[in-house]
Each structure stands twice: as structure tokens, then as C-alpha cells.
Amino acid sequence: MNKLSIESSRWRILHTIFVAIIALWGFAGHNFQQNKATIFEKFLVETFSPLQRGTMSIKENIAYFIDHYFLLVDTSKQNVDLSKKIQKLETEIKALAEVKQENERLKKLLDFGKEIPRKKVLAQIVGWDSSSSFKVLRINKGFNDGIRELSAVVTTSGLVGYVYKTYFNYSDVITILDPNNRVDTIVTSTRSHGILEGRSDFQCTLKYVSRTEKIEVGDSVISAGMGNIYPKGLPVGKISKVDKESYGITQKIQVQPFVNFKKLEEVVVLVKSEEQAGPKK
């Protein structure tokens, strides 16, 4: 081995150790429950998220293209003038119908939880976590829209999760499907408390419910309101499986969330006021 090669090898080891220490430090400080975005992360997210948002709208654009151009080619050949007028009117009607549907959806969303004394911010989903083990979604509202970390996120069907990280115009929401998200819940029929944990396969597990509690399939689960993140009484899901093993003091309970995460488009963020949030650390 010549001198240059030994020198290079030394540098390689030094660089590796240096980066490994930085990464170890970063990993030790990384929190899967709550995290503050650095200014550089904010810059990158603000740069890339509009691209995610644009890609998310591809589906609507393709459907629009097929409906309004591709399928109408023959008709326009037969009667150009008339079809143009019809096409225009149809487009308007469809657009209005779409707007009406969206309005109804948004109105329902805003009406949801009127009694909850929190500021409501409507947001659209722009992307999901690119890693399959984590169930985190990105919404198009951020710090500039008044969103703060640890705000609950809901839809008309029920609880979605909470805001994990905020950027200037975007936020990351950790859903109840994520194993890192734990929600204190109550089974409505028995009023028994349990901790709901995500399982990343669109199901959740309800833990620490005593095996003496008579839990049945179909029972509803709501948020208990502890932990200062979720307001009390938000619908979370229904019991889909109860497994009482012959040993242990708790039972294995599977919960199917009320929210259909596969078809989620819009959400409402429930932002606490300064007083509700409590003193800043």
C-alpha cells in the first residue's frame, strides 16, 4: 500500500466517523412524536411541495381530459357548433356540480365540531410519507395560516391525527394509523379507557383495556381528551376484532378507523388558542 493510499484511507475513516457522529446526534434528537423544522428543511419543503401539489392534481386533470375532450371527439366532428356549445355548457355544469359538491363537503367539514372551541383551518392533502412504515400526510396549510404543532386534525368522519411539524405554508400530519401516534381513547359502551396505536396497515390496536371489560365488535371508540392534543369526544373508529387470550390481564382489540384514509382529500385542523395551548416551554 503506498503512502497516498494510506492517507486517503485515513481521511475516509475520519469522514465516516464524523458523519456517523452527526447522524447519531441527529437520530438521538429525532422525535417521532413532535418535531421542529429547521430553516433549511422549511426551504426544501416550500420548494418541493408545490410539485407534490401539482402531481396530486394530475388525476383530476386526466379525468377532465377524458370527459371533456377524448370522449367527445366524434360528436364534435358531427356537429361542431352545437357540440361546442353543449360542451361548454356541460363543462360549466360539471364544474358547478364539482364546486357544489366541494362546497357541501367543505361546509360539512367546517360545521363539524362546532361546539369545539378551537380555530378551524381547512386544508387539502398534497402528499403522503414516502416511506411505507410511516403514515404521515402533508397538507397545504402551515405556520402562515395559523397552524401550530400538536393541533388535532379531523374530518366529518372522525379523527385523522395531529400536526407533527409545520413549515411556512405546509404541515406534516401524523395520522392515527402511524405506530408513533398514540391516542387516549374511550370505548363508548363500557366507558373503558385504552391507548390506540396505529399499525400502518390501515387498522389500529387498542391497548391496555382490562380483560374484564365487556368489549364487543361494533362498539365505538372516541377520544378521551387527555394529553392536551385531541378534544374529548371525537369519533375515532369502531371495534373490528376482540381477542381474549387465556393469559394476560388485557385483551387484544383491533379498531377500524371511521376515516377512510384511502380517499382522504380535505381535512380540518383544530388550532388551539394561546390560552388553550398553555404556557410556552
Add this chain to the structure above:
Amino acid sequence: MNYTYKNISLGMLKTVAFLVFVEIIISTLFPLVGIHQFKPTINVLIVLYLAFKLNVSFLPYLILILQYIHGVFSIEGWAIGSLIGVLVALLIRYARDMISFTSGVSTMVVVFIFHLIWNLMFSVFVSIKMGDFGMLIGLFFDYFPEAIFVSLLSPVFYQLFDKFWRLDKNTKEVNL
């Protein structure tokens, strides 16, 4: 083969652009068509490629950059991937003489083995962090389909990366 800093910067720029493009597709189009459980780990594939092909002392920094970009699209963050990346790169460094990319199948096998090592490290680190070793096996097998998929496609992707880095198929490694 000898390389210049310009070659490396250019190759890295193209690779980062490709990673961003793939991350956007995975985080938007995949869920849009109902694929939530399967997200190809292209970042792992790229890091493995760099570790296999680049014999440069500052490789850990390149891994750090790639993982930082990946962290923008995932709660996973940059740190765990960087840590695993440099450890796997070190392992590859010592096993380099045994690694061969002479055929598509050998590329697939090599990538699969190192992807599994990556998965194992990831599961162990996350379990330690969460303080719950009950999820170790689940986490490991969560990424199993991705490891198979990425390995099967690795010869195609590696040809593409060879173009980014202006390498030919038979180049074993590049030096500065």
C-alpha cells in the same frame, strides 16, 4: 477509472434531481392510485450504488445529502438513513473484492443482500428509539417487498445511474 470533482458534482446533481422526482411520484401518485403499503426505497438503492461505485473519501457526505433530501419527504428524517448509509458503505468497502456486477442477476443478489442488512439496521435502530422491540420483526418485514422490488429493478436503475455518472457497465469503481 479516475474522476474529477466536476464529474462528481455533475453526477450528484443528476442523482439528487432523480431522487426528488421519484420521491414526489412515490408520495403523491402511489397513494392516489391506492398504493399506500408499498413505497419503493429508491434512496437505499442510490446510496448502495454510490457505495459500490465511488471510491472517494468524502462518500459519507454524499450519503448525508441524499438522506437529507429523502428526509424532506418522510418522517423518518435524515439521521437514521445517514447513519445506516455510512455503516453499510463501510461494510461494502471491506466486502468490495467479493462483490461483482458482471450480470444482472449478480447485481440483483448483491443489492438484495445489502438491502436486507439495511432493513435489519433500520428495524433495530427504530426499535431502540421507540423502546419497543416488539415491532422489530414487523418493521423488518414491512420493507421486504420493497427490497425484492428494488433488487429486481436494480440492473435497470444501475444502468441509468451509470449514465448519470458517465460510467460504463464494466467500471468497478471510480477514484479521484
